[in-house]
Amino acid sequence: GAVVSQHPSRVICKSGTSVKIECRSLDFQATTMFWYRQFPKKSLMLMATSNEGSKATYEQGVEKDKFLINHASLTLSTLTVTSAHPEDSSFYICSARRGEDLTAYEQYFGPGTRLTVT
Amino acid sequence: AQSVAQPEDQVNVAEGNPLTVKCTYSVSGNPYLFWYVQYPNRGLQFLLKYITGDNLVKGSYGFEAEFNKSQTSFHLKKPSALVSDSALYFCAVRDRYKLSFGAGTTVTVRA
Numbered sequence: 001g002a003v004v005s006q007h008p009s010r011v012i013c014k015s016g017t018s019v020k021i022e023c024r025s026l027d028f029q030a031t032t033m034f035w036y037r038q039f040p041k042k043s044l045m046l047m048a049t050s051n052e053g054s055k056a057t058y059e060q061g062v063e064k065d066k067f068l069i070n071h072a073s074l075t076l077s078t079l080t081v082t083s084a085h086p087e088d089s090s091f092y093i094c095s096a097r098r099g100e101d102l103t104a105y106e107q108y109f110g111p112g113t114r115l116t117v118t
Numbered sequence: 119a120q121s122v123a124q125p126e127d128q129v130n131v132a133e134g135n136p137l138t139v140k141c142t143y144s145v146s147g148n149p150y151l152f153w154y155v156q157y158p159n160r161g162l163q164f165l166l167k168y169i170t171g172d173n174l175v176k177g178s179y180g181f182e183a184e185f186n187k188s189q190t191s192f193h194l195k196k197p198s199a200l201v202s203d204s205a206l207y208f209c210a211v212r213d214r215y216k217l218s219f220g221a222g223t224t225v226t227v228r229a
Contacts, residue, residue, distance in 0.1 A: 007166075034216065041224070042221070043161075043219045043221045044219050046216055049216060067201075091159075093162070102213075105152075105169075105212045105217070106152055106166075107217060108164065109154070109163070110161045111161045112160060113157065
């Protein structure tokens with residue numbers, strides 16, 4: 001169990017357009033989902049924490065108007081990169097934490113989405 | 119803030135030899151520690167965790183980790199490495215509601 005999917009796996013978009021990435025927990029309910037950005041061969045940078053039914057909590061330095069996060073249900077969170085620029089090109093990874101066990105601190109990760117902005 | 123450090127960017131071993139990936143931690147209170155592995159262009163896979171209890175934690179794919187409080191370490195080990203273990207490994211620590219990751223260690227196992 002504890003499978004997290006992301007869609008799409010790869011996306012190429014033009015500068016100035018917006019792109020939406022979906023993160024789904026397939027076999028468990030996730031009250032909390034996380035969005036990370038990863039540069040090549042680098043560690044994960046937490047962008048924001050997404051809580052079902054409430055506003056996301058963004059990390060310092062992350063533009064909330066540029067990276068819109070919606071967590072509309074217990075199994076789905078979306079990240080929308082608005083007015084994308086080439087510097088937004090990156091590998092975006094989501095993760096989810098099981099909702100029913102407050103001591104379950106481990107996160108289950110999606111396979112990632114490779115975004116390329118041309 | 120809680121943090122972990124992975125002192126080695128790269129670890130190279132021959133197949134069949136023991137593999138160790140190092141991690142040290144800095145926390146206030148009891149540490150909740152994790153190891154994850156990432157294959158190219160993939161998300162992270164959970165290997166194991168230490169919350170409390172036995173200092174030797176066994177995880178997936180034959181990996182284990184030893185929690186050492188006096189040395190503030192949580193090294194990942196595998197007695198006999200496989201070529202398929204070649205990947206990027208991350209140590210992480212619970213930091214309030216989130217995980218704080220180390221910089222990662224690239225493991226290369228040569229045949």
